[in-house]
Amino acid sequence: MSTTVETRDTVEALSVEKYKYGFTTEIAMEEFPKGLNEEIVRLISAKKGEPDWLLAWRLKAFALWQKLEEPHWARVEHPPIAYDELYYYAAPAAPTPKSLDEVNPALLNMYEKLGIPLNERAALAGVAVDAVFDSVSVATTFRETLAKSGVIFCPISEAVREHPELVHKYLGSVVPYGDNYFAALNSAVFSDGSFVYIPKGVRCPMELSTYFRINARNTGQFERTLIIAEEGASVSYLEGCTAPMRDENQLHAAVVELVAMDEAKIKYSTVQNWYPGDADGKGGIYNFVTKRGACRGRNSKISWTQVETGSAITWKYPSCILQGDGSVGEFYSVAMTHNHQQADTGTKMIHIGKNTTSTIISKGISAGHSNNTYRGLVKIMPNASGARNYTQCDSLLIGDQCGAHTVPYIESRNASAKVEHEATTSKIAEDQLFYCRSRGLSEEDAVGLIVNGFCKDVLKELPMEFAVEAQKLLAVSLEGSVG
């Protein structure tokens, strides 16, 4: 029996229920009737006290969504989603709190338990948090501190009321409501999410963070995030996601839009740990997300970093439209799947401006019965002289029942551009494992160590406060799947 098989058997014998965020929170909720129709869209808009233009936009999106077909080009399989069985709005019944003191203590306790204290005194130093619970934002910390430097960080529903001109100008300008099936659905029914505006020349003084939590049963979460960095501004933003363990699949269809003007920099990091379902593939979140950044300005930069360990199905391609001359797009990704998880994730880098550069580093780890696909597009348009792309996609297979797939599309229409792509697929080398074990590490620790090393180029891109957390998450996600 080879070492690998031995370890796999040992580890598979361990419990696989390692998801420590799987609890539910009992709290009085207000829910709209289930199912989706024009009435629900109007109700959501009315609940938020939205202006007419936004309602009209939602209705256009809804009308289009009804005509669109659910996409099936990704390498993921799922039973038909019963869109009419879902609740599209669920929120704590209490009125929207004005300050942290008014937030329901049950919610504060829940976030505490998730390791996200909302109390500013106990909070992580230098990190402002917007906490989104099912369909609404329940608290945003450090708003006053941020306001002093002119940074706006608030729930998007509030931004619609307080800063309508900004929202009107940018909402849907990067991801149009008709972009794809799930973006259209989101545009029709989004209920909350975060809004960030960094004025000209301002370096955001704190890390900004949104923590998404799905709690209610049979509820879809459709948040919308909009981040605008004006000329010379910079911001680092992090999102985290968890959900209770439930046997039914739940739908999460978010849209994130980023806009970077001249010399602006946006760093967007995600630690996605939605409930992945149980060892037999029952339950878990369907994570169908559209994320896109527009580098509109000269020398602007958008950097996506993601650590994806959760969700039953992940379908997301954080992308960059490199329009400004000299703009830079980056995509750093770790996607880990085990049990029956399916991930189809990657990026699109569209080079439009001159001397635009992009870097793609993707690390996929498949274990158990999972399937993990990298899918990416690098497109060099005719005017993108001097454009440069470097892509590295590595896949690691753990066990012989999983799949690892790489599907890059590379299209160049400019002779002065240079595109380089490399991809490898392998398993953990026996000699590396043996070397670690001969130095006294257990095989599970050895695998954890090697996997962390495999992911290092991505993990080092995370803000420091979260890098350690992400490493632990990888180790936990590996438990029960090593072999």
Added chain:
Amino acid sequence: MTALPTRSLEAWRYTDLRPLDAMSFAEAPAASVPGDLPDIGVPRLVFVNGRFDAAASSALMFAHGFATVTEESDLPLALINAQHAQDGLTLEIPAGVDAGVVLLVSYANGGALHPRHRVSLGAGATLTLLEVIKGEGVYWHNPVTDIVLAQGARLAHYRLQNESREAFHLATIRVGAAADAAYESFTAVMGAKLSRAEFHVELSGAKAYTHLNAAQLLGDSQHGDFTSVVRHRAPDCSSRQTVKSVLSDAARGVFQGRIEVDRMAQKTDGYQMSQALLLSPTAEMDIKPELQIFADDVKCSHGATIGALDEEQVFYLRSRGIPEDTARAMLICAFLTEALEPVTHAGAHALFEAAIETWWTGK
């Protein structure tokens, strides 16, 4: 007739057959053999407008008559071929026989031709098959070649696709390799207004091996598509692929290459490299290398690069007194060298080198 595939099919996203669809081709007419057929001093088999020309061909004991076609796949072009095929090469090399080198010449000058070629090698048999494909005027050549390699058989298959610049060339080549069999292949894509060479190689026995290379040299508004699927179905198989494209003027090159590794196929060793040189501002290259892997103990990698000639290298050569044109030609030849590796037969190698040189000087 089965409809031509459209771009809505993922396998056809980069090649648009509407220009072909807009034309209507009658069955290819009978034609006489042109005077300048290639001859490299080996047995030669000649097809003219899709039909075997006995007068121009050598007598070969391994060549047999054409038999009717049943098509089992759902590949649209193979289905169309099956509906129209009337002739084709049938080569059967018995077990243990070294059949040397055979030259297959396909010449066309009009109409639609759908030859169905079959090549089978018995256990331990070897053959080098050199195909030279050429023509004049407007026509549609839609050949399907089915190759079966028994245990330990070895086929070296070289193709020089030099069709008329007004022609459509859509070739399907399918290979099944049993244990220890080897399929070594090189295709030079130089002709046709629109072409596609689609290879399906199945390594179905342990330790089967394929080397599947190509060089595309395209100019004007030529469109060349090299598509391959290499499927590893058994343990310990290996595949090597180097595909080079040199594109000038408004030419467009496509490479789609998928390596599939079945759960059974442990210890697979798969490697694929695709590189393109864009020589003009209006040339375009689209690459889709794909890995689809279901076994864990594998070593698979692919790489792709698209760029221009390295001006640093051009300057280095010029600083040693080499004229700019010669310097560029040397670097392009050097770029292509690796792809020609499987061509070990000296006569065939010389033929390809001459074709490449002519291509460049004709620029």
Added chain:
Amino acid sequence: MLEIKNLSARIGDKEILRGVNLSVPDGEIHAIMGPNGAGKSTLSYVLSGREGYEVTGGEAIYNGQDILALTPEARAAAGIFLAFQYPVELPGVGNANFLRTALNAVRRARGEAELDAVAFLKLARTALKNLSMQDDMLKRNVNVGFSGGEKKRNEVLQMALLRPGLAILDETDSGLDIDALKIVAEGVNALRSPVFSALVITHYQRLLDYIVPDRVHVLAAGKIVRSGGPELALELEARGYAGLEAA
């Protein structure tokens, strides 16, 4: 005879050479020394015709001909040879093929008969032997997988075969151990003759122990700020370049 008069050049918007004046008579070896960023490599690239350098003024006359308007290959044919600081790798291009193509191109331009493969090999083998190099050097791809020393020796081999009238050695000593340095120096010294001259560009005095220059010039901030005999190199080694800009 190379005469550089008031030569100015820039890369993009950046002025690098700001009026260089220099004469190298036939038969002499001149060293150009100077701090990093003084424009030493730029001078060698401008003289050999590399793209990306814009000559904004002045001229460079070699044997009566203004070379600045010539293509790189025409300069090579005229007898100018640049030994690169970082020799370029040419994957897929065999060294023998490269050397013979270059040699015959230069011979053709000079009105000499081209060499066939046999005559070339004979010549190349002799040159290799003189430089203590292995014959397999000819079979390898140009500079691919060569060590730093092998690359520099390959430059000297090319120089020996092309027999230039003016060699420009751009920091040929960088990254060389003492044995390789000696071989390079011997290669240059072997070419010394009344019709051969050389510009030896270097940051350190070390190379000049083996290739003794007739004159030493100091290039700083794009200008020749001092000239002298071989003793100037020793002085620079002892005192450094500080304060030279003002001199």
